[in-house]
Amino acid sequence: MVLRKKTEKEKSEIALKRGHTYYQWIFSLLAGCTHLVYGLECGWMSPTAEKLQGENSPSGYPLSDEEIAWVASSMSTAATCVVIIHSYISDRYGRKINIIILAFLGALSWVIRIFYNSFICLILARVCAGMVAGGCYTVVLMYIKEISQDDMRGILCALTTIFQSLGIFMMYLIGVYLDYYSVIYVIVSIPIMTMLGMILAPESPEILIKQGKIDKAMKTVAFMRGLNKDDQIVQAVVETMMKEAEKFKSMPDLTILSILKNKIWRRGFVLIMITFTFFEMNGAFAIITFASMILTSTGIEFVISPELLALSFPVVMVLASLALASCVERYGRKLLLIGAYVVSCCCMFGMVIIIIIQKEAGGVPGWIPVVLMMLIVTMFSGGVCPVTYIILTEMFNFQVSILFNANTINHITSLMELSKHKIYRNM
Structure with a gap:
């Protein structure tokens, strides 16, 4: 019997079958x-x-529409201001510590609402939630990637x-049935x-390497x-991280000017800025924030309440995330x-046509804007939002300052989205 030598590809496939991925999933x-938590806040x-x-x-008295708008938008306002802090x-201190801080701020946001519910305290609670939004x-995503x-x-x-969509679904559901x-x-x-x-989770191996803790980074990867700490795969992964870390140290300090001078960095920076500027402007954030109010404003007499009907939005978002x-x-x-x-653009174009027809002629079937809104949030959850962030984490490995500044654009455009609420309510 003739023994055939294994090719490099076959050896690589065999190597990948060793070990397991349980802890990658868990953490x-x-x-x-x-x-x-962010989805619950949304x-x-x-x-x-x-x-x-x-x-x-x-709150002790009925809040006005203006006060409700302030409570809704304060989350995105705070998120815009704290992005650099999270950076x-x-x-400096690691991804793990930062995520613990995010979880603490998320808990604090809800604790404030347990004891105080004045207009100012609601703003404060949403500001804490915005600090979570500014970093999550x-x-x-950087922690997961690393x-x-x-x-x-x-x-x-x-x-x-998917987690964000599940959070929105949970809030829509329990918000209807619970006080x-x-x-x-x-x-x-x-x-x-x-x-x-x-607290029990390991730190990112790339941060450990940056801190000079090579042995601990190997243990984390293993x-x-x-796998065993001495496994060739573990050694290769850590060596690659070390080379990237050394390459980053040898680079000059990144500034906006140095980024714009370098052709490759400039193209990536411009691409990310454009992508983040437009991905939130598909109308999804305003729809998610005021779902039941928007459905009520359509003037349709639904068989079930708009609050329950609004559950269709997070349902399609979850399905879209799973499909992605x-x-x-x-x-x-x-x-x-x-x-x-493309789909989001077509839906928004359809919304504009509906507004014009209603203004000039009147009498548009109410289910059409509902379907268009569902498609918008579907594309947001199943493509526009997650794929944009995946591309961002893969384009910039160590250029953390660029990455976080891109997230600032995200929350600024979220504020712009909330201004669309009045447009939707006039449909």
């Missing part, structure tokens, strides 16, 4: 719980706005969007458990992949992102 899901205004404006408002903490889509192997990075990063304080008691445990769980997780590695980032943008 990626644990860190992703910050996105669950969905909180939809079922709660009516309660805050009712006669028995927890410093993550780079950058720090968490603890996961290449062939799992896309699906693990996409799971964070104001019961909702808070249920939710506050999630960030607390996340904070306690992250632990995450279920199943195909993000198969079809690549570029094709999925372009497709999501």
Whole structure:
């Protein structure tokens, strides 16, 4: 019998079959719980706005539309201001500490609402939530990217969007059936458990290498992949990280001017800035924040209440996120992102046509804008949002300052989204 020599590709495939990925999943899901908390905050205004404006408002008096708008937008305002702070903490003290801080701020946001519900305290609570929003889509994705192997990075990063969609769905659901304080008691445990769980999580191996803890970085990589510390795969991964770290140290300090002078960096910087400027402007954030109010404003007499009907938005978002997780590695980032943008663009164009027809002629079937809004949030959750962040983490390995400044654009455009609320309500 003739023995055939194994090719390099076959040897590589055999090597990948060794070990396991359990801990990559566990700690990626644990860190992703910050996105669950963020999703709960995104969905909180939809079922709660009516309660805050009712006669028995927890604030002591019915809040006006302007006050509701301030409460809703304060999260994105705070997120815009703290992005640079998260950049410093993550780079100086590590991703793990930063994620623990995010979980603590998420818990604090809900604790404030347990004891105080005045207009000012609601603003303060949402500011704490905004501090979480300012870091979860950058720090968490960087942490997941750095603890996961290449062939799992896309699906693990996409799971964070699923968590956000699940958070919105949970809030829409329990917000209808539970009273104001019961909702808070249920939710506050999630960030607390996340904070306690992250204490047991390992630090990112790339941060450990940056701190000179090479042996600990090897142990972390081996632990995450279920391999021995002396395994060749572990050695190769750590060596690659060390080379990248040395390359980064040899580079001059990054500034906006140095980025713009370098052709490759300039193209990447411009691409990310343009992508983040447009990805939030598809209308999804305003729809998610004021879902039940927007449905009520359509003038349609639904068989079920708008609050329950609003559950269709997070349901399609979850399904879209699951669909993305199943195909993000198969079809690549570029094709999925372009497709999501095309569909979102067509839906927004359809919304403009509907507004013009209603103004000039009147009488547009109410289900049309509802379907268009569902498609918008579907494309947001299943393409525009997660794929953009996946591309960002893969384009910039150590250029942390660029990455976090891109997230600033994200939250600025979120504020612009909330201004669309009046347009939707006039439909």
